[in-house]
Amino acid sequence: xxxxxxxxxxxxxxxxxxxxxRAVQKRHETTFPWGTFTVNVTGCLIxxxxxxxxxxxxxxxxxxxxxxxxxxxxxxxxxxTFRLAEQKEYxxxxxxxxxxxxxxVGAAVIAYMAVM
Numbered sequence: 001x002x003x004x005x006x007x008x009x010x011x012x013x014x015x016x017x018x019x020x021x022r023a024v025q026k027r028h029e030t031t032f033p034w035g036t037f038t039v040n041v042t043g044c045l046i047x048x049x050x051x052x053x054x055x056x057x058x059x060x061x062x063x064x065x066x067x068x069x070x071x072x073x074x075x076x077x078x079x080x081t082f083r084l085a086e087q088k089e090y091x092x093x094x095x096x097x098x099x100x101x102x103x104x105v106g107a108a109v110i111a112y113m114a115v116m
Contacts, residue, residue: 001058002057002058002061005058005061005062005066006061006062006065006066006069007066008062008066009061009062009063009065009066009067009068009069009070010066010067010069010070011066011070012066012067012070013066013067013068013069013070013071014070014071016039016071017039017070017071017072017073020035020038020039020042021035021036021038021039021073022035023035024038030092031084031087031089031092032084032092032095032096033076033077033080033084033096036073036076036077036080037096037099037100037103039071039072039073040072040073040074040077040100040104041100041103041104041107042071042107043068043071043072044072044103044104044105044107044108044111045107045108045110045111046063046064046067046068046071046111047064047068047108047111048107048108048109048110048111048112049111049112049114049115050063050064051064051108051112052111052112052113052114052115052116053115053116077096077100080096081093081096081097084096
């Protein structure tokens with residue numbers, strides 16, 4: 001049953017990641033990866049809320065592991081950071097790392113504390 005819940009969550013999270021990334025990035029004319037930043041911070045926010053609420057195992061499997069696991073994309077985050085550095089966009093590369101980590105952890109902590 002757990003595998004099915006993860007699968008169903010991922011079926012929603014993966015396409016939503018792609019569509020959100022494309023929609024957000026289309027609105028910015030910068031090399032900073034705003035789409036990836038958006039989905040990763042959103043995923044951190046959701047995971048923080050689920051953790052703070054003490055979600056049941058089934059709920060966490062569906063939303064935490066399945067949905068957020070497919071929604072967030074730290075492999076793309078790494079790839080885009082290296083791509084920025086290769087393009088000599090060192091400021092954006094550094095800011096991508098710093099801002100993504102600070103915003104992601106901050107979102108998770110705020111959501112955790114809000115629902116506790």
